[in-house]
Amino acid sequence: MSGARTLAPFGRRLAEVTAVERIGAYALLCALDADGPADPAPGQFYMVAAAERWGAGADERPFLPRAFSFARAWPRPGGGAALDFLMEDVGPGTERLIALGEGEGLWLTGPLGIGFAEPEHGRPLLVGGGIGVAPLLCWQDRLGRDAEVLVGFRSAQHAEAAGLFAGEPRLATDDGSAGRHGLVTDLLAEELDTDARATVYACGPPAMLEAVRVLCAGRSVPCQLALESGMACGYGACFGCVVPTREGYVRLCVDGPVLAGAALEVVA
Amino acid sequence: MTDFCGLSLSGPVLNGSGTFDAIAAQRTFGDALWDAFPFDAFVTKTITVLPRQGNPPPRLWETPAGLINSIGLPNKGLEGFLEGDLPQLRRLPVPLVVSVMGYGPDELAALVRGVAPRDEVEALELNVSCPNVASGLIMGSDPAETARAVEAVRPVTDKPVIVKLTPNATDPAGVAAAAESAGADAVSLVNTLKGMALHPRTREPWLGGGAGGVSGPAIRAVALEQVHAVAGRVGIPVVGMGGITSGAHARDFLDAGATVVAVGTESFRDPAAGSRIADELRVILRQERGFSGVTAVPIDPR
Numbered sequence: 001m002s003g004a005r006t007l008a009p010f011g012r013r014l015a016e017v018t019a020v021e022r023i024g025a026y027a028l029l030c031a032l033d034a035d036g037p038a039d040p041a042p043g044q045f046y047m048v049a050a051a052e053r054w055g056a057g058a059d060e061r062p063f064l065p066r067a068f069s070f071a072r073a074w075p076r077p078g079g080g081a082a083l084d085f086l087m088e089d090v091g092p093g094t095e096r097l098i099a100l101g102e103g104e105g106l107w108l109t110g111p112l113g114i115g116f117a118e119p120e121h122g123r124p125l126l127v128g129g130g131i132g133v134a135p136l137l138c139w140q141d142r143l144g145r146d147a148e149v150l151v152g153f154r155s156a157q158h159a160e161a162a163g164l165f166a167g168e169p170r171l172a173t174d175d176g177s178a179g180r181h182g183l184v185t186d187l188l189a190e191e192l193d194t195d196a197r198a199t200v201y202a203c204g205p206p207a208m209l210e211a212v213r214v215l216c217a218g219r220s221v222p223c224q225l226a227l228e229s230g231m232a233c234g235y236g237a238c239f240g241c242v243v244p245t246r247e248g249y250v251r252l253c254v255d256g257p258v259l260a261g262a263a264l265e266v267v268a
Numbered sequence: 269m270t271d272f273c274g275l276s277l278s279g280p281v282l283n284g285s286g287t288f289d290a291i292a293a294q295r296t297f298g299d300a301l302w303d304a305f306p307f308d309a310f311v312t313k314t315i316t317v318l319p320r321q322g323n324p325p326p327r328l329w330e331t332p333a334g335l336i337n338s339i340g341l342p343n344k345g346l347e348g349f350l351e352g353d354l355p356q357l358r359r360l361p362v363p364l365v366v367s368v369m370g371y372g373p374d375e376l377a378a379l380v381r382g383v384a385p386r387d388e389v390e391a392l393e394l395n396v397s398c399p400n401v402a403s404g405l406i407m408g409s410d411p412a413e414t415a416r417a418v419e420a421v422r423p424v425t426d427k428p429v430i431v432k433l434t435p436n437a438t439d440p441a442g443v444a445a446a447a448e449s450a451g452a453d454a455v456s457l458v459n460t461l462k463g464m465a466l467h468p469r470t471r472e473p474w475l476g477g478g479a480g481g482v483s484g485p486a487i488r489a490v491a492l493e494q495v496h497a498v499a500g501r502v503g504i505p506v507v508g509m510g511g512i513t514s515g516a517h518a519r520d521f522l523d524a525g526a527t528v529v530a531v532g533t534e535s536f537r538d539p540a541a542g543s544r545i546a547d548e549l550r551v552i553l554r555q556e557r558g559f560s561g562v563t564a565v566p567i568d569p570r
Binding site (some may be wrong): 002005007008009010011012040049055059060061062063064065107112113131230232233235236237238239240241242243244248249251254268 | 275286287288289293295296297298300301304313321322325326327328329330331332333334335337339342393419484485486531536537538540546
């Protein structure tokens, strides 16, 4: 598996917030990255911080930038890209970013890490859990209508994010308030039982990714997992974001965030 | 130009060991990194004799205006560094300083014997923030232990030897003085301050390594005082660091007696922080003192 990597301009740069839209329980932060590359690779991420008042929130935080896979990128005629980031208010960093208004500044570094690799065989199956649907949106854009999309959310309010996908993704919710009452991995098991000729791409919480890994390993289906870890830098400097693999610890920010399921003993 | 232990640097801003990986950065930013390299000398992450995996995650915790880390010195070991990393570091446009740590004077000497003869290496930094297995004492917290460490490596190389001081010592200036007497060419400080965070739910230590090291603006005032105390005590150059995020902070450390400064945590927030801080410092010194650089060269009034 060799995923795609678009190089990042060195340093951080100022982007401009164009909108923050509510998508049910989530927010979509839209920014104009005029000085960045037009073609970040799906699965890559950016380090993001507000240019102003970054550090005056709860507990005097946030301090470090926050890592987000980009959900969508549109090349701009004049250069750069319009970027969308899907986020949920879970702490001082996301709280501040979601509160940004049009025209405010955003520090960006990126795109960072290695994104998804082309399907090895069979049809692409995109499996997203919660906020983890973000990198699958741009991956669907790239793969086109061949890709089957399966998504799981806590509730109908969270599941509004399913509407960001093209076509009709298959949907499950924890509480049964939208789509199937159950887990997205139930949907995946059905798909693979029907036709196991697939390459699976998954992003979501660790327990979901571990279930996907086990399902795919049991059926010899290749899977690529977009993992998450706390990060300070995003470019290999701090060694803070390691995850255990069969080859020992790897830095998720430079060797991931997309890793082959086969490279992992377990998603911790 | 800035003279530092006989090395001629193009400016006064280094990186703190373990806060920048030039090889990984090149993978992310491409060869543009070498043209825009943000430091005037590059200090490697600490290497040890044998490879180390480092501590189990989680390794990071954000604090008010800072960071606690418990990384655990993951590295390829001496052989791995010499064969894997050093050839790639030839592309650096600035002098290379290699940081080494051993569990006692003999191991430090072995590391310096392995690294110092290489042409690519211009200086060594001794990380003495670990225990000497023979005595159980943290080498850098004890003047006699620190002196033994420096005495062990001094006969091995003529290249500059910098001792990285820990702020978790009773008397950092006393440790610095001991390092100087034993033949150190410079001291650098501060390393991280010992700290801890608890898991919000389980109330157990959050970090996989238990305790960790605090860095960033949260510790700047502490670092400045220690740099001031050490610089007042020794005659060798001092590398000052601890929470520097701007040229104004860098000037504080120089005014407190540092010869050059180092940037660490701020590089996590801004990969180009080193050059930004150097630029800001240059402007400040020019405006306020009529000097064109850190070494006092009056600007030609014409």
